[in-house]
Amino acid sequence: MRENYFHSDVPLAGKGLPAGDAWTPSRLAAQGPSILEEQVSLPVAVLSESALRHNLAWMREFTEAYGCRLAPHGKTTMSPALFRMQLDAGAWGITLATAPQTVAAHAHGVRRVLLANQLVGKGNFDVIADLQARDPDFWFACVVDSADNVAALGRHFGARGQRIRVLLEVGAAGGRTGVRDEAQARAVLDEIARWPDAVALVGVEVYEGVVKDEAGVRALLRRTLAQWQAIHAAGGFGESPALLSGAGSAWFDVVAEEFAVLARDPRAEVVLRPGCYLTHDVGIYRDAASRIHAANPVAQRMGRGLLPALRLWACVQSRPEPDRAIIGLGKRDAAFDAGFPQPVLHHRPGHTVPADAPAHWQVGAMMDQHAFLQIEAGDDLKVGDLLCFDISHPCLTFDKWRHLLVVDDAHRVVGAVDTHF
Secondary structure, eight states: OOOOTTTOOOOOOOSOSSSSSSSOHHHHHHOBBBBBTTTTSEEEEEEEEEHHHHHHHHHHHHHHHHTOOOOBBGTTTTTHHHHHHHHHOOOOOOOSSSSSHHHHHHHTTOEEOOOOOOOOOOOHHHHHHHHHHHHOOOOEEEEEOOOOHHHHHHHHHHHHHOOEEEEEEOOOTTSSSSBBBBHHHHHHHHHHOTTTTEEEEEEEOOOOGGGOOOHHHHHHHHHHHHHHHHHTTTTTSSSSEEEEOOOOOSHHHHHHHHHHHHHTTTTTEEEEEOOSSSTOOOSHHHHHHHHHHHHHHHHHOSSSSOOEEEEEEEEEEEEEEEEEEEOOOTTTTTTTOOOOOOOEEEEOOOOOOOEEEOOTTTEEEESOOOEEEEEOOOOOOOOTTTEEOSSSSHHHHTTTTTEEEEOOOSSBBEEEEEEEO
16 A cells, blocks of 8 residues: 555644644545535645656656656755655655755655755854754755855864765856856865865756756756766765756756766766656746657657646635636735746536636736636626636745645545645
């Protein structure tokens, strides 16, 4: 019998629950409230169990085909239940972005963290040093792109009698973080060499998502690969195998292709870090998935691709004009940075099953608690009807919810996951 990650005794509170109190994921699963029968307060964020499990298996098969390891970016969900699900499916570790995220993950059993960010500032140094002191088996590494940062890390962790693992980050001109040229890389590597007991270089890392075209992404990845090979040839890594890591959620296929030369080399460990694959979306990552399936032979061979697993249900609150409906869903509930939520299902309470939402129904604006839905005069949409929305950019929807309900294909609750942002 497969493990159920969505049953626990974690107390739940806040929006998106049935009436009453003392709700836990296990109690929700036992009660099995129905979204369609209005047994849950709306708006509510839900995860499709079947889509989650499909996406989990899909990414495992994809990474295994390339001989890569997977360290999904946990900042997307910050959900211990989903971390466990990914680790049990073979993930090498969890990627995170901040020291507090690392504390939260460690408290829920994550024992290998790749911080795909610079660790800067004494307060953050102390957080990680305290974790390492309490748990000698905890594996942690961060990225560096500055000699000054390396020196600060060396002084702090050396004074604590500890060693911190780091990866050299390679970056793109005009992009985010990461060394831009050989001179910057050399300065960072020279500083690491000055702290042999306190700073260990364990790999090279890149975030290619700041580059918008495939040719530019491939050029950055090849520069990163060359940097890893040069350091290895000079004996510069402090551990073996040495990591070579890249891949946000948009270009993981190209990263796998470009780094494949080292994927099965015993001297290297290629680690991909997509965070949004588990829930996917119908916006920026659907577009990326279309590109992947058009070009990548492994994805083509695997057939059906990633599925959107994260959706939101909300009520029609007002029909003030013939071509407009006001929906009880706002910026405090859903991401809006990469496109507004898209209505996908329309359900009238008392009916058996929901219907597909017409394609011309589109959200044109959002406020804190309201969405403005453009429709056509004469459309059959009433106050009290339920609408289900797909979203773009899961990261900025998850962080608006303390918990998300897990539902089956009949929209009945089968559990829940909590979040720790």
